[in-house]
Amino acid sequence: MSLLDNHLLTLIVAVPFGGALALIFFPSDRPRAIHYFARAVGLLTLLLSVYTFATYWSKDGGFQFRESYPWLEGLGIGWKVAVDGITVPLILLTGVVLPAGIFMSWNVKHRPKDFFVLLMLLVTGVLGVFVSLDLFFLFFFYELAVLPMYLLIGVWGSSSDFGTFIRTKEYGAMKLVLYLVAGSVLVWVALVAMWVEAGMVSFDLEVLEKASFSPGFQRLFFPLVMVGFGVLAGLWPFHTWSPDGHVAAPTAVSMLHAGVLMKLGAYGILRVGMVLLPQGAQDWMPVLIVFGTINVVYGAISAMGQRDLKYVVGYSSVSHMGYVLMGLATLEPLGVSGAVLQMFSHGIMTALFFALVGVIYDRTHVRDITVLEGLSKRMGVTGAFFVVAGLTSLGLPGLSGFVAEILVFIGTFRTYPLLGVLGVIGAAITAVYILRLMAKVFFGPLGDRWKGLPDAARIETGAMAVLVFFLVLVGLMPWPLLRLIDVDVATLLQRIAGA
């Protein structure tokens, strides 16, 4: 097992990448084989991520599973990977959402090979960001996680047409990619600046951490990191790529993007911004928390005014990412731990939401909530899962959303009480739009159009049930995850405070 342990992280990144490479050589006219192979890769990733979690659990915390191979020594770039208590839950999240997304794509009939190749490249990028300790590779994988989106949305996505409001998938794809790349340009500038300022010696995170940058430098470059990564995290007002992009994207892509990729942005702020530029972080966090609170309230109110079911979920994502940003910005143990837990909880929840919307759209070919009515009568399982997801989003105790949100709230109240009040009000607004949505779409008498609707297919029910399982599990027993998160958050905050 120690051979596995020694190369675990490289393996985790290599599996989806290898899967993508292998798929390229598959014949395009064997869809069944392609689907089965993709599912196998997904399950293998899940297995590896669970193994990582379980093995990390038995260790003492801090960075584990280190691997270090020099590459471009002159520039200070090397393949350096490790994970700590903050990263491991996120890897588990990826491992859970990926196979769920692949299984939910069971009815992708148009060029499935290309679809899965791009999807796996996407996941390679995500996992690469999480494990990288070298900023160059972190950025490389960050880009890798964005670019396949253009093709995935542009080719396999769907357009929205409500008469006065038309959003083509091409528009959604273009906007998402350009916007995210623009954000990453800001990040790249900051990364290179840090590399130069530290003597052009190394891109290694731990080395750069020890280089203490001047307060002026930090104050100048932290906002670049904050906004650059924040774009991907859906930071207001740089969030409009998210509803349009996720709505246009096919189900699995929305699940992965809203569920996992958006967390890369928050992770970047945490891992790169807060660790390397602690003084800058302390100076700029008041701004971040204000915008994060705007995310929560603005996103929730906007969600209430949407007519397209998928747009409601899209804005709900923007709103809930606000809790992550708020929690990070408190620079307070409960707040930051809550933020990381919310990354996990929201990831699963939003993946479930997009999966459910995908099922509904697939059966009804409609996403207009003024037309959908009483669906629970025919789609009982879908309705029940939607209720679970909805209750998670409004923070009902017993589901994972509550634990994350209460920690964020306590942390926010300790540091910025007024914004804490707004955050709690945001949770109440969430209750309003979610309950309205459920009452309209799922309950009440069955609309005449929907008399013969089939429920979710067994494969879909299975994939979604796994997501529901995690929402309930973490809701009832959050301490395994929290224990991991808490230790490393405390270490991280101590370093920031000491700076």
Added chain:
Amino acid sequence: MEVLNASPGWMTLAWLAPAVCAAAFLAIVAFRRVLPREGAYISVLAIAFGFVLFWLVLVDFLGWDFSERGAFSRAITWLRVDDTRLTWGILIDPLTVVMLGLVTFVALLVQVYSLGYMAHEPRFGWYFAVHSLFAAAMLGLVLADNFLFLYIMWELVGLCSYLLIGFYYERRSAAEAAKKAFITTRIGDVGLLIGIIFLFRETGTFEMSAIFHAAEAGELSKGLLLAAALLIFLGAMGKSAQFPLHVWLPDAMEGPTPVSALIHAATMVVAGVYLVARAYPLFLAAPPALLIVAVIGLVTALLAATMALVMTDLKRVLAYSTVAHLGFMMLALGAGGFTAGIFHLLTHGFSKALVFLGAGSVSHGTGGKTDIREMGGLRHRMPITFLTFSIGALALGGVAPLSGFFSKDEVLQAVLGGRSPVFFIAALVVAFLSGLYMARVWFLVFFGPLKNENAHAHEAPWVMALPLLALAFLGATAGLLAIPWGGSYKGLGSFLYHGQPEVAHFNPALMVASMALALGAFGVGYLVYGRGAISPARLRERFQWLHRLVANKYYMDEVYQWCINRIVLAFSNLLALFDRLVVNDVGVNGTARSVVMSGYKLRLHVTGKLYNYALVMVLGVILVALLWWVAVPRP
């Protein structure tokens, strides 16, 4: 004198009551298809276990010297983050014991009743599963020793209410009612959450005893205490349907009748009253908050009692009656009457559950009728229902020697002693009205001529009748708790009190007055609705505008709906539009378009004409030479 039970036995196991019910919920959800009667018996057994455990805990508690040792408590750590510990814990004091008894007993009876009432329902098993979850959450709520634990149970109780109100979810009205209940109580819950987090921020803990200690020791600022008390009361207002958050309770009647009896009469809705009682030290330390409690309670009681008088749906009448009595309890607490408020909670719990189940029996026996104008003369066809309903109605109206008389008397005493005469007079009006509206339905439903379509109305089966009889027994005798029987028991105030035990003292003048009021109310009721000596139709004619105002619930629902449509929804549509048009189309698309535009303009510099390029090259060389001359330092 030997010390009984020096160390607690059953009290340490009190947590089993909610745990067993929670386990029953999981078992029923998982194994519904294979269990007998879809697991309903598991649910009943679980709550029966809880009831037995209550008696054991009571015996154990009586051997625990509360006045010396304070409350009994135990806790375990749930989450530890940094140096903050969040715990699960139980706290047992007289208030807990009273609530445990009420919840387990009424829940058991309602579940047994439901075996008969819901027998033909397609989702029978799910109904009992949610009942078990509700019992678990409600028991957890009354046992909780810290505010976070209480908040968690509070939300879960609300969830069960949502699921059960919306049980018949295919009905649009039921789906809307469930949504309305959840959203209205959520507004209150926001207050509760903010309040307890503020307290946590100051004291570093959610534990009630620690917080109360700090409050009583003067360690918390006046401003914080007032804010926390008011915010906590906001939560109580939502759950206990106090004005202006009362609008969800009448609509909650969309749920099955046993649900209305248990959740919306006896247990969940009293959680707000319980919370105020539990947090009494905070309210006592912030007197303005206590005044607000009394005022809101009074306003609620008056408004609801007037509305109960004109409703034509039996369950609606009882719902408004519940709101009024909840207001009455809040008034008692707000006047310093801790014991009185809880005593009334107890007697009301038994009597109201009784009349709700009775209403269910009437509906069951008449093939689904709920409109009192379609009833009449049913006492001949349903003797047991009639007998038990009568006891409940008379108890609620406050007729001696039933339980309601004693508790109402204690409330009036507390209000008389604790607040200005205005409150007392208004309380008397409420007491009179509660007699009057109960008399109205009593006479209209059970007396008078039997209508032809009700000729085949039948009595309830024994599985429904037995709970009626049990509740009737308690509704009749629970008042005896108020009497000082001797020894160390000097009335309920010597067992259940805040601060100092009270000795029961009876104010004969007040008792005579309240008895007269109750009898007077029933007398008037008899004249108007029984004999028809004063015609209700003529009264309605004379006071048409008043009747219309009250019958339309003072147009409060219309006002709320208008606010929601014109303000909330309008604003959200506006914001959604703003996001699309301003933030996106102007900000994002606009930026993109300006880049494209500048590209269009810029490409024009590639003219294709050599002399243009030559000019630019020459100019460029001159520019570089100039820059070099200016910027590069010379030796």
